[in-house]
Amino acid sequence: MPANDLALLIDAARKAAETALAYVGGPLDVRNKPADDTPVTAADLAVNAVLHDMLRDARPDYGWLSEESEADPGRHTARRTFVVDPIDGTRAFIEGQRAWAHALAVVEDGAVIAAVVHLPVMDKLYAAARGGGARLNGKPISVGRVDAPARADVLATRPSMEAHHWPGGVPPVTRSYRPSLAYRLSLVAEGRFDAMFTFRPTWEWDIAAGSLLLSEAGARVTDRRGGRLSFNAAHPQADGVLAANPDLHAALLDRLI
Structure with missing residues (x-):
């Protein structure tokens, strides 16, 4: 064992x-x-x-x-x-x-x-x-150092870029996509992409493993509003996810809230 x-x-x-x-x-x-x-x-x-x-x-x-x-x-x-x-x-x-x-x-x-x-x-x-x-x-592995949305390559679905999600203005990022949410989180932890976000209610099993990879790689990972992620909840869903290095996370979060 x-x-x-x-x-x-x-x-x-x-x-x-x-x-x-x-x-x-x-x-x-x-x-x-x-x-x-x-x-x-x-x-x-x-x-x-x-x-x-x-x-x-x-x-x-x-x-x-x-x-x-x-x-x-x-x-x-x-x-x-x-x-x-x-x-x-x-x-x-x-x-x-x-x-x-x-x-x-x-x-x-x-x-x-x-x-x-x-x-x-x-x-x-x-x-x-x-x-x-x-x-x-x-x-x-460690996260990248890009600190400005205009230089950021992010992983997100197309609906996540709609204006109603971004009261502070849609960030001018370069968007890509991968089908596995766990893989998206891992790619940011690896530094191949600068950030990932999703704004839909997100099941814990999709994000629990990736959230630790990110934090151990130097990222800040939160829900869509900057709140702490907590797992094994009675209803195992988070209010979306936002993950990036601390500076880029702050810049993106500033446009969200």
């Missing part, structure tokens, strides 16, 4: 990758979830089962929060909880794209203390432990 939570998450992410990749090119049994009409595949469910069994067997006293699991009432009283998205970017997975990820985190008292985002097709494994920095494939 791995001696610490980060090592456990890394092992679990690699096992998840083996499971997901076995479905590539085969039947996916795609269905839409009744609650929100988003797609789920046989691969999502198989990965979820593998992660649940592996992680809960190793840490039976931890709570469990996953996009593909029924609610676990025990997570509200557990000191630590796994927060998991078995496949983040399911639509990309269905379409045969590369940018889908496994996103795994351990939360303690509302804060993420260990995190992994793994993109197996792209051979990228991002990992962080609280106070230990962030790494990509074992090498340290």
Whole structure:
């Protein structure tokens, strides 16, 4: 059994990758979830089962929060909880794209203390432990230093650039997009993009792992209004996300509030 939570998450992410990749090119049994009409595949469910069994067997006293699991009432009283998205970017997975990820985190008292985002097709494994920095494939990563929106390359959806979101004026950024929210967060942590933001209510399993990668890489990461992100909430959604180095974060937030 791995001696610490980060090592456990890394092992679990690699096992998840083996499971997901076995479905590539085969039947996916795609269905839409009744609650929100988003797609789920046989691969999502198989990965979820593998992660649940592996992680809960190793840490039976931890709570469990996953996009593909029924609610676990025990997570509200557990000191630590796994927060998991078995496949983040399911639509990309269905379409045969590369940018889908496994996103795994351990939360303690509302804060993420260990995190992994793994993109197996792209051979990228991002990992962080609280106070230990962030790494990509074992090498340290850090956020970029661009401090002005006019020079910033950001990851965001097109609707996020609509004027009604920006009382202080739409920032003159260069916008790009990636289908996995966890990957967007990771790319900012890596310094390949300067910021990311989303203004829709955001599920914890999409952002928990990436939020620690960002903070350990030197970013400021908050909700859309600059509020602190807290995880394992009774209703596990955040009020959007804004992430960038502290100076750029402040410049973007000034236009939002």
